[in-house]
Amino acid sequence: MGKIAFVFPGQGSQTVGMGKQLAEQYPExxxxxxxxxxxxxxxxxxxxxxGPQEELTKTVNTQPALLTTSLAILERFRKSVIKPDFVAGHSLGEYTALVAAGALTFEDGVFAVRKRGEFMEGAVPNGEGSMAAILGFDRDSLFKVTAEVSESGFPVSLANLNCPGQIVISGSRKGVELAGEKAKEAGAKRAIPLEVSGPFHSSLMKPAAGQLREVLDELDMKDALIPVIANVSAKPMTTADEIKENLLEQLYSPVLWEDSIVKMIDLGVDTFIEIGPGKVLSGLIKKINRSVKTFSISDEESCQSVIDALKEGNL
Incomplete structure (x- = not known):
C-alpha cells in the first residue's frame, strides 16, 4: 500500500456556511x-x-476562517484513524498543515494567521499591487517575462506554481499587467486578473515578513511530528527553526505546489486527501498526475465516503 498525504487549502476556497453542518452535528x-x-x-x-461573503473574503478574516474550518473538519475525520505520512498546505494552508502535524497549537496557529493577514493587507497600499493567473505557458518562459518586466522598473514575479499550465504572477499593478500582455504575445492562452487585496508571494511582501517574524518569535513552535512539505522548497521539514524560517520566506517567495506534489509522489504517496472547503487542490493534483487517488473532505457526506472507501480497501 502506498503512502497517504493530507493537504489543506488556501485563500480562495472560503465560502459562507463552511463547516456549519459538522459543527452542528459534532460538539468536538x-x-x-x-x-x-x-x-x-x-x-x-x-x-x-x-457571512456576509464580502467580509469573509477579506484576507484578515479569510485566513483564520479557513484554518479553523479545515482543522474542525480534520477533527471529525480523525475518527477514521487514518494517519498521514506527509502533510502540506497551499500558502495559508501550510499553517493548517503545521497545526495538524503538531508543530503549532491551534490557538497559536489561528492567532498567527490573523496577524499574517493583517500584515499582508498592510504591506502595500490598496490598488498598487495585483496578481494574475497565466494559463497555457511554461514556467521558464514566464520567469524570463517577469524578469524582463521587473528590470524595466515594474516588479513582478512568479507567485504560485500550481500545476502544468497554471501559474500565478504577483507584484506591482503595472508589472502584472505588462507581464500578462507579454506572456500572451509569447504564446500564453490567457492572463486572468485575480480578485485579491495585495501582491501576495512577491518581493513587495518583505515588510510583512519582518512584522511576522516578531509574532512567530513569540510562539511555542515545536518540531513537527509528521513531515510537512514546505511551500518554498518542496522538501520535507520537521524542525522548529526550519519551519519558522520557511514561513517567513513563504510570504515573499513562490508557492511550489506542483513541485511539492511531485516530491510527495516520489516519496511514495499515491493517495491525497484534501481536508477543508472546496476541491481546488484535488483538481490541481489530478492535473499534475492523473494516476494518484484524490479525495476531498468538507462535510459529513464526503467524510463518510472516504471512511467507507477505507473500509472497502479502496484507499
Missing part, C-alpha cells in the same frame, strides 16, 4: 469554532456560518 467540531472566537476575541464563527 464546534469546539474549534468556539476556540477561535475566544482566541481572537471576535465573532469569527458567526462570520463563517452566516
Amino acid at each position: 467540531v464546534m469546539a474549534y469554532f468556539n476556540k477561535a472566537d475566544e482566541t481572537l476575541s471576535s465573532d469569527l464563527s458567526r462570520l463563517i456560518f452566516e
Whole structure:
C-alpha cells in the first residue's frame, strides 16, 4: 500500500456556511469554532456560518476562517484513524498543515494567521499591487517575462506554481499587467486578473515578513511530528527553526505546489486527501498526475465516503 498525504487549502476556497453542518452535528467540531472566537476575541464563527461573503473574503478574516474550518473538519475525520505520512498546505494552508502535524497549537496557529493577514493587507497600499493567473505557458518562459518586466522598473514575479499550465504572477499593478500582455504575445492562452487585496508571494511582501517574524518569535513552535512539505522548497521539514524560517520566506517567495506534489509522489504517496472547503487542490493534483487517488473532505457526506472507501480497501 502506498503512502497517504493530507493537504489543506488556501485563500480562495472560503465560502459562507463552511463547516456549519459538522459543527452542528459534532460538539468536538464546534469546539474549534468556539476556540477561535475566544482566541481572537471576535465573532469569527458567526462570520463563517452566516457571512456576509464580502467580509469573509477579506484576507484578515479569510485566513483564520479557513484554518479553523479545515482543522474542525480534520477533527471529525480523525475518527477514521487514518494517519498521514506527509502533510502540506497551499500558502495559508501550510499553517493548517503545521497545526495538524503538531508543530503549532491551534490557538497559536489561528492567532498567527490573523496577524499574517493583517500584515499582508498592510504591506502595500490598496490598488498598487495585483496578481494574475497565466494559463497555457511554461514556467521558464514566464520567469524570463517577469524578469524582463521587473528590470524595466515594474516588479513582478512568479507567485504560485500550481500545476502544468497554471501559474500565478504577483507584484506591482503595472508589472502584472505588462507581464500578462507579454506572456500572451509569447504564446500564453490567457492572463486572468485575480480578485485579491495585495501582491501576495512577491518581493513587495518583505515588510510583512519582518512584522511576522516578531509574532512567530513569540510562539511555542515545536518540531513537527509528521513531515510537512514546505511551500518554498518542496522538501520535507520537521524542525522548529526550519519551519519558522520557511514561513517567513513563504510570504515573499513562490508557492511550489506542483513541485511539492511531485516530491510527495516520489516519496511514495499515491493517495491525497484534501481536508477543508472546496476541491481546488484535488483538481490541481489530478492535473499534475492523473494516476494518484484524490479525495476531498468538507462535510459529513464526503467524510463518510472516504471512511467507507477505507473500509472497502479502496484507499
